[in-house]
Amino acid sequence: xxxxxxxxxxxxxxxxxxxxxxxxxxxxxxxxxxxxxxxxxxxxxxxxxxxxxxxxxxxxxxxxxxxxxxxxxxxxxxxxxxx
Numbered sequence: 565x566x567x568x569x570x571x572x573x574x575x576x577x578x579x580x581x582x583x584x585x586x587x588x589x590x591x592x593x594x595x596x597x598x599x600x601x602x603x604x605x606x607x608x609x610x611x612x613x614x615x616x617x618x619x620x621x622x623x624x625x626x627x628x629x630x631x632x633x634x635x636x637x638x639x640x641x642x643x644x645x646x647x
Contacts, residue, residue: 572598606640 565573575594579585585593609627610618611634621627624640631638 568598604642604644607643608641609638610641611638612636 572591572594575597576587576590579590579593580587583590606624609621609624611621611627611630613619613630613634619630620641621630621638624638627638
């Protein structure tokens with residue numbers, strides 16, 4: 565079973581459990597969602613300040629500058645959505 569099939573099956577189980585839908589129909593929906601394609605994109609960035617508190621940025625350039633100032637790295641926070 566390839567990764568797309570695994571994801572479609574997991575989605576189908578979720579649909580069945582939440583909506584009490586027939587598994588065959590739910591699997592069709594799951595496959596349709598997978599075919600649409602999910603892509604990972606950054607939605608925010610975070611940098612830990614000198615007090616150990618995460619500071620969040622919407623702009624990657626500002627996060628990179630803050631991280632450089634703190635002598636640390638920044639982290640991207642991602643969401644998955646359609647292509």
